[in-house]
Structure formats: C-alpha cells, structure tokens
Amino acid sequence: MRVKDLAADRSAAGLPDLALIVLAEDAAAVAANEQLNRVVARQYLVRVLRAVQRLDGEHRADPALTRVRELLDAMDVDAALRWALRPEVTGWVWRAEARSVDPARLLRVLADCLAYDPGAAPAVVRLGSPDGPAPVVTGAGLAGGSLLLDWVAEGDEWPVRLDAARAGAFAARLQAAADLxxxxxxxxxxxxxxxxxxxxxxxxxxxxxxxxxxxxGLRGLVLTSERPAYMLAQTLVHEGTHQRFSGVLDCVALVRNPKATHHSPFVGAERPLGHILHGILSFINDAYAAWRHQAVERDPVELDRLERYRQQKVEQLRTAEKNLLEVAEPTPAGERLLAGCRAAISRLSGG
Incomplete structure (x- = not known):
C-alpha cells in the first residue's frame, strides 16, 4: 500500500447518518455500519503511519518497524484498513500516543504485537463477516495473543487462558449464539x-x-463468560454495539460538554455522558435481541423472564435518556445519534 493510494481512496470520506447505526432493522443500517467501520479503520491506519513515522527518526533500522513497513507495502488499501482495526494494532496505537512513552519499550511491544497470529487460533467463531471468522484468543504464547490478555488483565477481570480443546468448546457456545x-x-x-x-x-x-x-483501546476484542445460546446472542449485539460506539467516539464529538456527568440507571452510579450513551446504545440492542427471541421461545418460564427483562431495560433506557438530555449539549452528530436512540426506545416500548 502506498500512502498516495490511501489519500486517493474516497470510500471513507465521511461518517454515515448516525441515527442508522443505533439499531439494525434493514439493509440501510447494515450499509451505514459498513461505512462507519471504514471511516474508523482509516483513522487508525493513519494513526499507525504517524506513530511509525515518529519512531523512524531514530529507530528506522529496528526490525519491528521494518516488518510493519513490509506488511503495509504488501497490502492494498482494503487489506491495510482491515489490519489497522485488529485489536493488537489499536492497542499498540493507544500506547504509542501515550505521553512520556519509552521508544525502546514501544518497539518491543510492537514486535510482540506482530508475533500475534489470529490465523493460528485453534478455534474460531463464524459471524458472517466478509473479513472472515473471529478467532478465540487463547493466550498460549505471543502467537496465541498473550499480550492481548495481559493488556486486558490490567482491568478488573482476568481472562482465561485456554488449551485447544477448551477453546473449541468455548467457540462452539458462541457459534450456537451466532447461528441463533x-x-x-x-x-x-x-x-x-x-x-x-x-x-x-x-x-x-x-x-x-x-x-x-x-x-x-482493543478494538474488536470481546470478552465473555459462557451462557445459554440466546443469552450469548444478546451478548454479541451488546458488545458489538460497544465496539461500534467506541469507533464513533474516536471520530466525532457527540456532546460539547463531555466531562459532564449524571446518574446512570444501568450501574446505579454517577457516570460521564459518554458512559451513559454507551449504556443506552448497548442495552437498546441487548433488549431488542431478547425481544426477537420472545417470538420463537415456547417455554412459559423463559417467556416471562424475557418479558420482565425487556420491561426493565425499557424503563432504564427511558431514565437514562431523560438524565442525559438534562445535562448534555449535543453536537449535530450527537443530535442524529439521539434521534436514532429515541426511535429505538419507542420501538422497544411498543410505540
């Protein structure tokens, strides 16, 4: 890939109507998310190129930088955009942009990122993506994504490192959810x-x-425990929405006062507006998946549980939207996103 090829590519010229990416009910929503994905990918690819350029000044001969240049030279624009949104790449970008970063350490981390091989995963989940199946990160050495799991473990939950058999069983549960x-x-x-x-x-x-x-910072990586298929189906759209909204936040400001806070009914605590929006969008999709499952569920106990769950989430969504609008100062992009949220909440409410 040559930089002038990326500059000439106009397919990522602008964001779609954000009202369309809130809840997917037709082909227009799917197409809008494809466009959003490309815009986000282009941004990350540019951030990679800038980080490499900064390091090139004093470390051009470093093997990791040489390898990145070779990889990108061998790719066309489409392949480079897909590569730029891999979780190990976005994770490295965030570290490369941190203040007071040690270049030597950053280059070592880059080498570890390049050692990760999604194609070597012992198990995958087929989600129907044109980019191919999603691998299960086992954490078995650098090729198995140990760096990714180390980064995740910096938070509150520790991911499980899996052998091939356990990874296969985990993937099978997720595949059942995707098929459902x-x-x-x-x-x-x-x-x-x-x-x-x-x-x-x-x-x-x-x-x-x-x-x-x-x-x-680890775009596209979803961590989950195992549950019944219809519950994991809710997880897929819930976490997919978090990933999608993170991409939106990387590209455009949605409110003029992002540091403002209000009560979030999803966690029962004060949260920044971005966190509340994350909750609104993800639970819209979560509750809608549960609603769709109600149409085919035959067990009266489960039907009752699903209906109670939908009603609970609708009430939380209404409260969250009200709280958000009490303090938020939306930008034009934020207005379109909120319009999509209002329509989706009305749909879930039976309106």
Missing part, C-alpha cells in the same frame, strides 16, 4: 459480525448473570 442470531435477527448479526474481530473467555463465576465487556 442469524435466524432471529440477521441484521443484528451483520452489525456484530462487522464490529467483533476476536473473542476471549472469562470465568463463569456469575452463572447465568452476564459477564462480558470490551476495552476501548
């Missing part, structure tokens, strides 16, 4: 499949209660 979602809400899977690029396992110490999260 494909049958019940194909547009939802289309968005999740574009936004999720890899999975890692969390311990199942909460039983049926959800245990799943994403990390803003």
């Amino acid at each position: 979602l494909a049958a019940e809400w194909p547009e939802g899977l289309a968005l999740a499949g574009r936004d999720i690029r890899a999975f890692a396992a969390l311990g199942n110490h909460r039983g049926l209660k959800p245990l799943n999260f994403s990390v803003h």
Whole structure:
C-alpha cells in the first residue's frame, strides 16, 4: 500500500447518518455500519503511519518497524484498513500516543504485537463477516495473543487462558449464539459480525448473570463468560454495539460538554455522558435481541423472564435518556445519534 493510494481512496470520506447505526432493522443500517467501520479503520491506519513515522527518526533500522513497513507495502488499501482495526494494532496505537512513552519499550511491544497470529487460533467463531471468522484468543504464547490478555488483565477481570480443546468448546457456545442470531435477527448479526474481530473467555463465576465487556483501546476484542445460546446472542449485539460506539467516539464529538456527568440507571452510579450513551446504545440492542427471541421461545418460564427483562431495560433506557438530555449539549452528530436512540426506545416500548 502506498500512502498516495490511501489519500486517493474516497470510500471513507465521511461518517454515515448516525441515527442508522443505533439499531439494525434493514439493509440501510447494515450499509451505514459498513461505512462507519471504514471511516474508523482509516483513522487508525493513519494513526499507525504517524506513530511509525515518529519512531523512524531514530529507530528506522529496528526490525519491528521494518516488518510493519513490509506488511503495509504488501497490502492494498482494503487489506491495510482491515489490519489497522485488529485489536493488537489499536492497542499498540493507544500506547504509542501515550505521553512520556519509552521508544525502546514501544518497539518491543510492537514486535510482540506482530508475533500475534489470529490465523493460528485453534478455534474460531463464524459471524458472517466478509473479513472472515473471529478467532478465540487463547493466550498460549505471543502467537496465541498473550499480550492481548495481559493488556486486558490490567482491568478488573482476568481472562482465561485456554488449551485447544477448551477453546473449541468455548467457540462452539458462541457459534450456537451466532447461528441463533442469524435466524432471529440477521441484521443484528451483520452489525456484530462487522464490529467483533476476536473473542476471549472469562470465568463463569456469575452463572447465568452476564459477564462480558470490551476495552476501548482493543478494538474488536470481546470478552465473555459462557451462557445459554440466546443469552450469548444478546451478548454479541451488546458488545458489538460497544465496539461500534467506541469507533464513533474516536471520530466525532457527540456532546460539547463531555466531562459532564449524571446518574446512570444501568450501574446505579454517577457516570460521564459518554458512559451513559454507551449504556443506552448497548442495552437498546441487548433488549431488542431478547425481544426477537420472545417470538420463537415456547417455554412459559423463559417467556416471562424475557418479558420482565425487556420491561426493565425499557424503563432504564427511558431514565437514562431523560438524565442525559438534562445535562448534555449535543453536537449535530450527537443530535442524529439521539434521534436514532429515541426511535429505538419507542420501538422497544411498543410505540
């Protein structure tokens, strides 16, 4: 890939209407998310190129920088954009842009990132993405994504390192969820499949209660425990939405007062506006997946549980939207996103 080829590519020229990426119910929403994905990928590719350029000044002969240049030279623009949104690449970008970063350490981390090989994963989940299946990160050495799991472990939850058999069983549970979602809400899977690029396992110490999260700087990596397929289907769209919204936040300001806070009914505590928006968007999709499953569920106990869950989330969504609008100063892009949220909440409410 030559830089002038990237500069000439106009396919990532602008963001789509953000109202369309809130809840996928038709082909227009799927197309809008494809455009958003390309815009976000282009931004990360530019950030990679800038970080490499900064390091080139004094470390041009470093093997890791040489390898990055060789990789990008061998790619066309489409391949380079796909590569730029891999979680190990976005994770490195965030570290490269940190203040007071040690260049020698940054180059060592870059070499570790380049050693990760998603193609060597012993198990994958097929989400219908044109980019191919999502690997299960096992943490078995650098090639197995140990660096990714080390980065994740800097937070509150420790990911599980898996052998090949355990990775296969974990992938099978996720595949059952993806297949269920494909049958019940194909547009939802289309968005999740574009936004999720890899999975890692969390311990199942909460039983049926959800245990799943994403990390803003590790784009596309979703961590989750194992639950029944229809619950994991909710997880797929919930975490896919977090990934999608993180991309939006990387590209455009949604409010003019991002440091403002308000009460979030999702966690029962004061949170910044961006966190509240994350909750609104992810639970819109989570609750909608549960609603779609109600149409095919035959067990009266589960039907009752699903209905109670939907009603609970609708009430939380209404409260979160009200709280957000009490303090938020939306930009034009934020207005469009909020318009999509209002329409989606009305849809979930039966309006």
